[in-house]
Amino acid sequence: MTSTTTRMTHVISDCCAILAKIFREGRGYEAIQTATMVQRLTFRRRLSYNTKSNRRTVVKTPGGRLVYHYLKKAGKVPRCGHCKIKLPGIEKARSIERSRMSRRRKMVKRSYGGVLCHKCVKEKIVRAFLIEEQKIVQKVIRAQAAAAKGKKNKK
DSSP, rough: OHHHHHHHHHHHHHHHHHHHHHHHOOOHHHHHHHOOOOOOOOOSSOOOOOOOGGGGEEOTTTTSSSEEOOOOOOOOOOOBEEEEEEEETTOOOOHHHHHHHHHHOOOOOSTTTSSSSHHHHHHHHHHHHHHHHHHHHHHHHHHHHHHHHHHHHHO
């Protein structure tokens, strides 16, 4: 026997096994009819391609019909603008949903809350403090140099 005929005999034997199981359970011809009858589903929107924006699920209505329900895209948690980690304490949402959310769900109560993570804010504050300290030190050094220069001119 060839490979195609062997495959056909396997398929036929599988079908016979399924039919035997149905009749053993006592469901008979009704089970066979319901198993073969399939309701066709039509798209409710114009887009017919299987894209990320056209995901759908089959739902049975109270009237017994099967219809498509379109799924929305999952939202993402915002990320830190500097180190790109997910920001904790902020809900994931799509941009339109986020515009309808209350302020406390979109940010945390801190400087740069909802934009930078706590580590980057701390780093930014420390950097600003050190720059200010450096400016003060340079100012003091210039003043000391000017005072030393002034003493030399007097002598």
